[in-house]
Amino acid sequence: MKDFWDNVSRFPRFLISISLGIFFALFERFRPLLSKPINVIALVGLVVGIFMFLVFTLRAMLGLSPV
Numbered sequence: 001m002k003d004f005w006d007n008v009s010r011f012p013r014f015l016i017s018i019s020l021g022i023f024f025a026l027f028e029r030f031r032p033l034l035s036k037p038i039n040v041i042a043l044v045g046l047v048v049g050i051f052m053f054l055v056f057t058l059r060a061m062l063g064l065s066p067v
Contacts, residue, residue, distance in 0.1 A: 033039040059065050 030043065033043060
């Protein structure tokens with residue numbers, strides 16, 4: 001049973017390391033785009049748009065507010 005809990009305790013560390021690895025890999029790909037202000041504005045707009053799309057979609061699916 002001890003081996004089971006040792007394995008279970010490794011999953012949060014694994015999740016954090018995978019998430020950070022994906023974040024840093026994506027950040028490195030977008031770093032050249034951050035040299036011009038217009039690209040930064042477009043990138044921020046894209047991120048905000050994707051976030052708002054997810055929020056509105058989840059609210060509509062869960063019936064939290066009428067859309």
